[in-house]
Amino acid sequence: MHRHPHSLKSLTAVVLLAAAAFAQPVSAAEPPPLSYEDDKVAMRLVLRNQEQLAGFYLGREFGAAAVDKILETCFFAAIIYNKSYDVLWLDLDHWQFQRDELTIPRLKRDYWKEQWRAIGLPQRHQSTFGWTLLPETRDLRRDESAGGNVAIPMQPEPFTLTARFHTGPNRQGPVKTIVFEDVTCPRDVQ
Amino acid sequence: MSARRPMKLLFAMLLTLLAGPVLAAQELPAGILPLDGQAAPPLRLENLDGETWDIEQVRGRWVFVHFWASWCGPCRKEMPTIQAIHEQLDPQQMEFAVINTAESEDMVFTFLGTVAPDLNPLMDTDGLVTERWQPRGLPATYLVDPEGRLRYLALGGRPWDAAEYKSFLQHLTAE
Numbered sequence: 541m542h543r544h545p546h547s548l549k550s551l552t553a554v555v556l557l558a559a560a561a562f563a564q565p566v567s568a569a570e571p572p573p574l575s576y577e578d579d580k581v582a583m584r585l586v587l588r589n590q591e592q593l594a595g596f597y598l599g600r601e602f603g604a605a606a607v608d609k610i611l612e613t614c615f616f617a618a619i620i621y622n623k624s625y626d627v628l629w630l631d632l633d634h635w636q637f638q639r640d641e642l643t644i645p646r647l648k649r650d651y652w653k654e655q656w657r658a659i660g661l662p663q664r665h666q667s668t669f670g671w672t673l674l675p676e677t678r679d680l681r682r683d684e685s686a687g688g689n690v691a692i693p694m695q696p697e698p699f700t701l702t703a704r705f706h707t708g709p710n711r712q713g714p715v716k717t718i719v720f721e722d723v724t725c726p727r728d729v730q
Numbered sequence: 731m732s733a734r735r736p737m738k739l740l741f742a743m744l745l746t747l748l749a750g751p752v753l754a755a756q757e758l759p760a761g762i763l764p765l766d767g768q769a770a771p772p773l774r775l776e777n778l779d780g781e782t783w784d785i786e787q788v789r790g791r792w793v794f795v796h797f798w799a800s801w802c803g804p805c806r807k808e809m810p811t812i813q814a815i816h817e818q819l820d821p822q823q824m825e826f827a828v829i830n831t832a833e834s835e836d837m838v839f840t841f842l843g844t845v846a847p848d849l850n851p852l853m854d855t856d857g858l859v860t861e862r863w864q865p866r867g868l869p870a871t872y873l874v875d876p877e878g879r880l881r882y883l884a885l886g887g888r889p890w891d892a893a894e895y896k897s898f899l900q901h902l903t904a905e
Contacts, residue, residue, distance in 0.1 A: 596801070600801060600833070600837075601834065662856075663832075663856040663857065663858070664832040664833075664855055664856045664857055665832070666857075667831065667832040667856060667857020667858070667860065667861065668799065668801070668831070668832045668833070668857065670857075670861075671799065671802070671831060671832075671857075671860075671867070671868050672801070675866070675867065678866060678867075681761075681763065681885060682760075683760050683761055683885070684761065684885045684886060685886060686866075686867060687867075688867075
């Protein structure tokens, strides 16, 4: 790193404070994560409140219009860790969101592209946003994890997420199903 | 003797291959995937000083191509280990391309100035180079061989300063 080498030390205190702030974007107010674990897979959902979500993206210079688009949705993080020796397939199209027997459509990447086009979100922010989403599909190897955000339309009541994972190099192994019930969309914390 | 000699020769050739820079999957540290050796995508970016770096200009050396962003937790954890291994490897043997994905100069300067001040970050300002390389996520590290071929991919963040990773990189660059 070559820019302003002499100013590095003088910046240290400020930098440490800033780094600490960014390293811990989730405050103590964060609700406990929904989690599942067995000997082959671990999965958890992280539901940050809207203030925390807004803080993350505003801190990365996203405009208010972009943050509003995110907060209009039910936006939460999922983290999956493959502990098995087999390939675990993350295919978001095999995840089902339901409430009162109603299937809730997931908001896919095309939805976000359209939102960003409508508000003219700069390409670099679109790129960053894309990397904060959970991959649409991924062949998780042993000891590999994938994490990122998933979005559905805002729900007034809790919903159920049924996450199905194919296994095996060619998706021909047993299907692993993990169900999270009573998932509540993040809302403002009063 | 005539029947055994070709076998010995074959065995010797096999040993030579195994000892070469491309290791079999079972010999690799956890989370390192062998790739098929296709040509690496173009990689030409500017650093924070506005100087252009091009992977074509470092042919003949292994290249540690690393994609990261400061908002990514595993990236933050991994970066000090990259700084550590960067200090320990011969720069004539391995080049480091540490590519920030779509963040501002201030963000990169602030973060790296604290945890990895010796690394020279390349700025993928709009994120399009990262997308062309199609990493499986952030962080991601590709190891590109001296002929410019993709040889290994590290899945997620890895403790590069740990003994097994360090010796793996040293093995590559020793060839």
